[in-house]
Amino acid sequence: MTEIQELRQAVGRLHDCKARHLRSEPVLEMFRGQTVWQGVVEVFAVSGHPKAKLCYAWKHRQDDQGTRSQVVTVLGVPPVDSALTAVRVAIVGELKRNRAN
Secondary structure, eight states, X not given: OOHHHHHHHHHHHHHTSEEEEEEEEEEEEEETTEEEEEEEEEEEXXXXXXXXXEEEXXXXXXXXXXXXXXXXXXXXXXTOOSHHHHHHHHHHXXXXXXXXX
């Protein structure tokens, strides 16, 4: 199974919808001159979801060796209107979760 197929299945399972791959978008998020996140975000058209028409998905390494990763999905609902804003929303969400723990 390819990574895109894996992400498509995850989008469908997590958001209870059908997903069709549209494109791959490179994203570079910088903050104060430092790279915060760099990678490729897969953009999916979704059908059967009550609010979203798009979903953005990627794999995120959980360790420095790259041996563990998790799938991240962000629905294309306001304020998310691009792969870049999807990454930003995911980063903020992760920071909030880490501060709560």
